[in-house]
Amino acid sequence: MQHDHRPTEPRRTFEELVAEGAAVPTEGWDFSWFEGRATEARPSWRYAESLAGRLARARAALDIQTGGGEVLDFALGATAHPPGLLAATEGWPPNVAKATALLRPRGVVVVAAPDDAPLPFADGTFDLVCSRHPVQPHWDEIARVLRPGGTYFAQHVGPSSVFELVEYFLGPQSAQVRGARHPDRERAGAQAAGLEVVELRAERLRMEFHDIAAVVHFLRKVIWMVPGFTVEAYEDKLRALHERIEAEGPFVAHSTRHLFDARKPAD
Template structure:
């Protein structure tokens, strides 16, 4: 191997590769060897599978590409009689439909802020992994009495080390958004009983600038309007920092949320 071949990839090479990679769905395999993120201790997808096995009618809200629901259905001891998913981004609707249709799951196109297009009390289990904003009133409405909302949410200040590299210091009300205590209060105001709420802060590492670009293209709410061209100076500075100091370290925040609608199953009193 020549010295020329041993040279690490250039900024341009890494960015071009990342900018052309597909971003639909919640498959993060592209990051293998390029970025890492510790996983919450509760194992959300496996726990979801256990609950699917005890449910008759399930709704997955903001399913992304359907990967988490697909995994959980594959692990569930028993399939629910009815399984439905919603998604608002057209490329993800297509991907989720292709993935979940063979499992008998109907994917419904619905924007994240639209009312859920289902009847009152239609589901005994509503699940969601990383919803943008939980619609507590809608969740409570579509749950039958005794039904459960089981979700993993993004917490406050998640990956803000990276966000603030691009956007600068953020005000406290932005950093504190999605706080689990606030979400507990909102869920209770909608008439739900919160039975479990656990939070964790988890280490992330970005090993090259391509991983940063792909992450910001995929998780679009981190740096709204992100493009390589608009943020090239910050990208180049971070590239040089990673080259000189090693992986860029950030921290994600996650919380496990379980709430129940009061009442006896099957009762609509």
């Protein structure tokens, strides 16, 4: 048996890892950079594949807060019969540019619109409104742009998602903060806007961060987790977490997700 005398790769320093996590671009919702550095279990309902089936049956569809357009692009690529009218909204300028470049070849009109502004479409325009991880669903606007009999189909972030990481940096959060985005509260909001909730499913999913670069990039990308996060402001906590990961293995957290299927009653 021959022995492999190649030197092992030296362990990367805290400074090197943090610099890498701080340098990776954050546009869009492509999480491929995390491969080998962080993992997250996926919900059993497979949102993007399910969305492809919904798009095949729709005549006019709107994707709200499309990010870089990656999820809608995947779903459209998986359906042979896309809707005749396709639109998407996005509020962050770098994502608007990325989504436009990705989705325009698929016939999608990408509209720059702030997340908290009224949707720039006429009443009853769409028979399908969809969204993956909207910051906050604006139920009255969703109901307004849906045609009678139309559907809202979306995957939402649930309550206390990744709060093991949030509370590591920010300390214990109040019950009010931990309960935000609760599916029961969102169900009530949808019903108050006149929508019928056909299905609402929730799951809690394991996440692992294998190095501090993944933590830094995640908090830069998902900016509402630790508002105002910078490496400089949290250097001491980052260094301590790096040492913990090196000594004990991956930092474990849990995301929460829920699937919404709501319908606007037919006239």
